[in-house]
Amino acid sequence: MSVTERSRLEAAVRAADDLKLIPYLMAGFPSRAESIAHGRAYARAGAAAIEVGVPHSDPLADGPVIQRAGQAALEGGMTTAGALEVAAAIADEGAPVVLMTCMNPLLAHGPTRFAVDCAQAGVSGVIVPDLPVEESDPVADPLRAAGVDTIFLVAPTSPDSRMHTIAEHSSGFVYCVTVAGVTGARDRLPARLEELLARARAATTLPVAAGFGISQPEHLRRLRGRADAAVVGSALVDRQQRGEDPLELVEELLHACR
DSSP: OOTTSOOHHHHHHSOSSSOEEEEEEETTSSOHHHHHHHHHHHHHHTOSOEEEEOOOSSOSSOOHHHHHHHHHHHHTTOOHHHHHHHHHHHHTTSSOEEEEOOHHHHHHHOHHHHHHHHHHHTEEEEEOTTOOGGGOHHHHHHHHHTTOEEEOEEOTTOOHHHHHHHHHHOOSOEEEEOSSSOOOOOSSOOTTHHHHHHHHHHTOSSOEEEESSOOSHHHHHHHBTTBSEEEEOHHHHHHHHTTOOHHHHHHHHHHHHO
8 A cells, every 4th residue: 555545544533523533552552352342432423543552661652651551561471472362352353453562572563574464453444653754665565555543743842844745745744743652641632733643734635633631521622623633642541550441431532523
């Protein structure tokens, strides 16, 4: 699949007078079975796509909540192959699944094998936050050949020219990081968020999904009309860590999206 072809994932996360929700979960947390159950429940509730994290001992962009979940998943025996199995079980529910992984687990699995396994698992897209677009071909080419979208990130520190370059290498959607920092629920979104999202949307015809720090229904209401989708992760994983049902928050967030 070339970056110019419209994908199922792109169609699913493009806003239509609303905001789409992409909930995140860590594969294998709190357990393999529970991560599958939560992902399938998110899909049934109406999430546009589900983001599944591959646990890694040295994560790049994860804040403390997701770091703890990843460490617990690793201690429970979760692997890249296991995360692909989790993704496949969630994809069976019907919503597109996006895998987020750092480079080292992907390279250890092998880029070509990883691409083939993603396609066989029904994974629609892959995010690799520590993969620069200039060095992405050995990873991105096998994924595209397998029909899997390659999603790259833009940030508040990205100049307009850099955003255009990143968008040209992306398919499915462009992930707009709303803050300069790591993941984690925040009380307030940045003051210049609207300007950032406008710059991201000017750089691409793909849907733009906003992520990092988004945790509350009022955050989603602010994003409506400015982004196509919102990725919510730490707030949901935090509920899992406290033994609460994250589906309740997903349902609140979905209501705010409409």
